[in-house]
Amino acid sequence: MEFALDQDQKMMQESVNRTLDRVCPLDRVRKAADANEPAADVWSALVELGMPGLLIPEQFGGVGLKLLDAALVSEAIGRHVAPVPFIASCVMAPLALLRAGSPAQQSNWLPKLASGEITAGVAISEQVAGARDGAGVAAHNGKLSGKAMFVLDFDDAELFVVADRENNLHLVNANSPGIAESPLTTIDLTRTVGELSFENVDAEPLAQSDALIAMRDAGWIMLAADTLGAGWQMIEKAVEYSKDRKQFDRVIGSFQAVKHLCAEMAAELEPGRSLVWYAAHAFDAIPGDASLSAAHAKSYLGEIGRFVARTSTEVHGGIGITDLLGLHFWFKRIGLNRQLLGGPERVRHLAAVMQGFAAA
Amino acid sequence: MDLAYSKEYEHFRATTRAFLEKHRAQFPKPYGGGRPSPEMMAWQKLLIENGYAARTIPSEYGGYGAEPDILKSRIISEEFTRAKAPMGLAGQGISMLVPTLLEVGSEEQKRKYIAPTLRGEIIWCQGYSEPGAGSDLASLQTRGIEDGNDFIINGQKIWTSTAQSADMIFCLMRTESERAKHQGISYILFSMKTPGIEVRPLKTMTGNAEFNEVFFTNVRVPQDNVVGGRGQGWFVANATLKHERGMLGDPNAANTRLQAIIDLMKEETIDGQRLMDNSVLRDRLMQLQSRVLAMQFHGLRLLTAAATGDDVGLARLIVKLEGCELNHQLAAFAIDALGELGVLYHDSPHLRANGFWQRAYMFDLGLIIGGGTAQIQKNIIAERGLGMPREPKLAKD
Numbered sequence: 001m002e003f004a005l006d007q008d009q010k011m012m013q014e015s016v017n018r019t020l021d022r023v024c025p026l027d028r029v030r031k032a033a034d035a036n037e038p039a040a041d042v043w044s045a046l047v048e049l050g051m052p053g054l055l056i057p058e059q060f061g062g063v064g065l066k067l068l069d070a071a072l073v074s075e076a077i078g079r080h081v082a083p084v085p086f087i088a089s090c091v092m093a094p095l096a097l098l099r100a101g102s103p104a105q106q107s108n109w110l111p112k113l114a115s116g117e118i119t120a121g122v123a124i125s126e127q128v129a130g131a132r133d134g135a136g137v138a139a140h141n142g143k144l145s146g147k148a149m150f151v152l153d154f155d156d157a158e159l160f161v162v163a164d165r166e167n168n169l170h171l172v173n174a175n176s177p178g179i180a181e182s183p184l185t186t187i188d189l190t191r192t193v194g195e196l197s198f199e200n201v202d203a204e205p206l207a208q209s210d211a212l213i214a215m216r217d218a219g220w221i222m223l224a225a226d227t228l229g230a231g232w233q234m235i236e237k238a239v240e241y242s243k244d245r246k247q248f249d250r251v252i253g254s255f256q257a258v259k260h261l262c263a264e265m266a267a268e269l270e271p272g273r274s275l276v277w278y279a280a281h282a283f284d285a286i287p288g289d290a291s292l293s294a295a296h297a298k299s300y301l302g303e304i305g306r307f308v309a310r311t312s313t314e315v316h317g318g319i320g321i322t323d324l325l326g327l328h329f330w331f332k333r334i335g336l337n338r339q340l341l342g343g344p345e346r347v348r349h350l351a352a353v354m355q356g357f358a359a360a
Numbered sequence: 361m362d363l364a365y366s367k368e369y370e371h372f373r374a375t376t377r378a379f380l381e382k383h384r385a386q387f388p389k390p391y392g393g394g395r396p397s398p399e400m401m402a403w404q405k406l407l408i409e410n411g412y413a414a415r416t417i418p419s420e421y422g423g424y425g426a427e428p429d430i431l432k433s434r435i436i437s438e439e440f441t442r443a444k445a446p447m448g449l450a451g452q453g454i455s456m457l458v459p460t461l462l463e464v465g466s467e468e469q470k471r472k473y474i475a476p477t478l479r480g481e482i483i484w485c486q487g488y489s490e491p492g493a494g495s496d497l498a499s500l501q502t503r504g505i506e507d508g509n510d511f512i513i514n515g516q517k518i519w520t521s522t523a524q525s526a527d528m529i530f531c532l533m534r535t536e537s538e539r540a541k542h543q544g545i546s547y548i549l550f551s552m553k554t555p556g557i558e559v560r561p562l563k564t565m566t567g568n569a570e571f572n573e574v575f576f577t578n579v580r581v582p583q584d585n586v587v588g589g590r591g592q593g594w595f596v597a598n599a600t601l602k603h604e605r606g607m608l609g610d611p612n613a614a615n616t617r618l619q620a621i622i623d624l625m626k627e628e629t630i631d632g633q634r635l636m637d638n639s640v641l642r643d644r645l646m647q648l649q650s651r652v653l654a655m656q657f658h659g660l661r662l663l664t665a666a667a668t669g670d671d672v673g674l675a676r677l678i679v680k681l682e683g684c685e686l687n688h689q690l691a692a693f694a695i696d697a698l699g700e701l702g703v704l705y706h707d708s709p710h711l712r713a714n715g716f717w718q719r720a721y722m723f724d725l726g727l728i729i730g731g732g733t734a735q736i737q738k739n740i741i742a743e744r745g746l747g748m749p750r751e752p753k754l755a756k757d
Binding site for chain 2: 006235255262271274278349352358
């Protein structure tokens with residue numbers, strides 16, 4: 001019995017953190033956010049570390065690791081609010097291809113994804129978080145029509161994995177005729193989210209399988225891990241600031257009112273780490289527990305993330321809400337993670353359904 | 361990450377399970393504190409002989425003498441829960457005094473006290489808190505004045521659970537009044553039958569007297585009864601408090617409560633609708649389930665770290681704060697889910713679960729306060745876990 005990271009996992013996460021410390025400082029984040037574009041150089045650095053191929057087997061040019069490894073990377077990316085396509089392109093789309101792709105589809109797309117040559121977006125929001133504003137995709141004779149909102153890792157994607165209203169999955173080439181792309185501008189400009197309109201667009205179906213569930217669970221876990229990393233960074237920034245800032249001739253970190261806010265953030269967030277680890281481990285090793293623990297990881301980190309984001313900002317006082325300090329990049333990242341693929345209430349409802357406590 | 365147990369541990373689990381199966385007829389009523397029944401004492405003896413109680417206490421002091429193995433301890437607790445078998449005796453003597461004596465007691469003290477305490481022949485109470493010394497325990501004022509080879513003790517203790525039935529007390533008092541606050545305290549053991557001790561039950565909001573006040577008037581105790589040397593009491597006591605803080609945040613207790621609430625929500629109805637079919641209550645249940653799972657996995661992480669000696673930093677410091685709060689929230693939610701029925705108490709008609717949820721809701725507030733208040737826990741997390749500065753001392757006038 002060992003509930004812990006192994007040496008390789010610790011080293012891998014450390015090396016991603018070190019690389020991001022170097023290539024993704026606040027200035028770089030700000031520049032990418034100003035343009036609301038992925039940071040190509042930060043992406044290249046992650047490609048060099050092999051991150052796009054993390055889950056893809058060696059035969060397709062990846063390294064074939066597990067979802068827990070991906071969660072550790074997601075945590076590091078959240079910690080640095082890195083403007084890179086990771087959750088959909090490096091995790092959810094490869095999983096869809098691995099679980100439901102034909103050999104031809106796999107050998108066509110997985111090597112390109114693993115090498116970072118292309119990125120992929122994922123359009124499953126309607127089937128997980130629910131359909132809004134008339135969104136929803138219909139498949140008919142191998143053609144897609146309708147629209148998909150909150151498409152993840154939207155910008156520059158060459159491939160989209162799209163769920164239709166019947167929960168079937170399709171691969172769509174971004175250059176296919178009949179697609180219209182329009183970006184959605186969220187609070188968080190470190191990631192790109194968009195809307196796809198389809199008018200009789202050619203699509204290749206993926207096999208009927210549990211791939212949509214797997215993408216959803218993995219997406220929930222990655223978003224939770226991103227919030228874990230971003231949240232801990234916000235706690236560390238608050239603590240650091242409180243040891244430096246003086247009022248009433250004392251560093252404010254010596255006031256119990258401030259100390260207790262920091263202690264509460266840490267005490268609430270840290271158990272979330274174990275929840276993320278367990279959910280990610282269960283995804284590969286304990287299938288019976290995978291969906292429920294993923295749902296709890298997503299909703300718990302969604303709730304605690306909000307508390308940490310506002311409290312850390314509050315500890316900083318007035319400077320905390322300025323653009324100059326840049327703390328808001330983390331605040332907004334956590335805010336987006338909370339809502340994507342379903343807010344806490346929706347995800348908890350699904351958790352209740354999974355246990356037979358509620359009707360779907 | 362590997363949540364399976366190795367062969368050695370699976371074998372240990374099977375042995376434990378077989379033991380419990382074989383001795384099912386001897387299960388006593390669960391121990392509720394105070395003087396143990398003869399059945400409980402016989403059960404305790406059987407458990408020690410087989411290594412299911414006092415497992416790591418050296419056999420020369422009446423324990424089983426096994427090497428510490430936290431996974432085996434965990435398996436024992438899991439299997440006892442599964443079989444609904446009562447664990448061995450617990451209480452402040454076994455969980456706090458015995459580890460302290462093993463760490464700092466004299467050879468004579470170890471030989472005299474540990475074995476009978478483990479067997480349930482000596483029941484102990486703890487004399488730490490005083491009306492004027494709670495979170496600031498080191499400001500305690502109960503005094504032991506030297507008189508020949510004895511101390512003459514005067515003062516008052518409070519929050520002394522089991523004092524009515526205790527044979528002995530381990531007690532903190534000021535014996536070196538000329539020394540600084542933390543250096544003037546001694547940790548001393550004496551009989552509760554010593555003349556000059558008065559115990560008054562302290563009834564709490566639950567309606568029960570879970571605690572007592574203990575008054576000392578010219579109580580004469582030999583100086584030989586000091587543990588760890590005169591003036592060392594603060595450091596001796598800190599060794600014990602460490603054990604208490606681990607004890608107060610048990611994540612399995614939260615899981616048991618959660619399961620009971622799930623059952624309750626499936627069985628109870630309001631206007632013919634199952635509580636589980638009320639989406640607001642269901643959402644609150646799911647929120648609590650997230651927390652229970654998080655703390656359960658957090659417990660597994662700490663368990664692994666304790667077994668491997670890994671440093672988990674702040675992770676260990678949050679257990680008392682989060683664990684006690686979670687248990688309290690679970691009780692609060694059960695009361696809310698029961699609606700008007702949730703306020704029934706005492707021996708009322710329609711009472712549910714013998715009033716457990718209200719009693720737990722009230723009693724657990726005491727646990728949030730006792731053993732280091734939530735606010736003291738937050739100071740510890742901030743200062744030791746996050747490296748934040750201590751409150752500057754006020755200048756003395």
